[in-house]
Amino acid sequence: MQLNLVESNGQYLADSRDVAEMVGKNHFHLTRDIEGYIKVIEENPKLDSQTFFIPSTYLTKQNKAAKHYLITKQGCEMVANKMTGEKGILFTAAYVDQFNQMERSLQNDYSQLSPQLQQMIRLEQKQSEHDKRLNQLENNWQIDSFQQNVIQKQIRKRVYEIRDNYDNSEAGTRRLFAGIHRNFRDAFAVPSYRDLRKLDFEDAKSWIKSWRPLF
Template sequence: MQLNLIELNGLHFVDSRDVAEIIDKRHDHLLRDIKKYIDVISTAPTLGASDFFIPSTYEDRKGEIRPCFLLTKKGCEMVANKMTGEKGTLFTAAYVNQFNQMEQQLQSDYSQLSPHLQQMIRFEQRQNEQDQRLSKLENNWQIDSFQQKVIQKQINKRVYEIRDNYDNSKTGTRRLFAGIHRNFRDAFAVPSYRDLRKLDFEDAISWIKSWRPLF
């Protein structure tokens, strides 16, 4: 049992079709499971679904374009962790063996490079790691004071747009404001709109414009 590794931009992946064949599972069922994994991963701000699964496509025998995923080593580990019994063990052994062989080959090739090239590669790797850390930090930065004012104005605008359809009394208006703030906190998992991530700013504006009270 062997996985075919695909190399893209110096990274290695496994096609979900190969994974489905090895674990004896329908490909569409595996895609369904992977989409569920992605939905869960996407709820965690410190995780990125692309570290596990990359959306891709292939052409079937009829010449039609079909969806698939490219799995990283982490993605293979996630699929394997959801499996039990002999199939799960064999799949785990297959991907671990294949990725380890590729890593050993890369290390062997790397050792044959000149010291100068090795230094350049190490520098580029460190730079990429720093860029990734900075990107994660930027994604988790909170909105600035201007964006906070924009959010507040959009909330005010939405409440006054819809209050005549519910209760335009002072008490009714206060209930609408309390409701939209409460629902906003729940929707974006923040203590206050002031704590919203910059990454979620545009989504928050769209959410406010379509908000309706649940009572």
């Protein structure tokens, strides 16, 4: 069996249903594995899970929407790396060969175009890559001093809102401050609230408003 690759935004994608059939795996089990990979990837703010796996839906024979994933070349490499034995080797050989064939085909298609059109396509691809890198950088920018001040004030406000329900002594208040800062760092995977990503700023404010100590 061959992978039915589709072209989207200048890259080729494989369907998780085809991958499951090729490696002799139940599609439900493969999507479950992929979701596990995505969870690990998303724990690292420097990585984008859609560089590997893009969630999508399809219509079943019963005309119901069902989940599947469009898998990039990097995603196929990740899937292949988790496999052992003959099926893993055959899948690796198949996806490498087909991705390379499609990329060569795309290059050949470009060669038939005028130099002006080829240049336009290259410029669009560079712009798309630039926009993607810029978006990733923007998502990982840290909050500015004004936003840090907002977070700090909201943490203080939350502690004083709830301290009478726990221990409003000086020592109890210190424990609440230590607890909310510790839980904040764990919740947003940062060494300090000052290192919070701008992308998480609104979520952090909501989190603070609903925080309660775990002790």
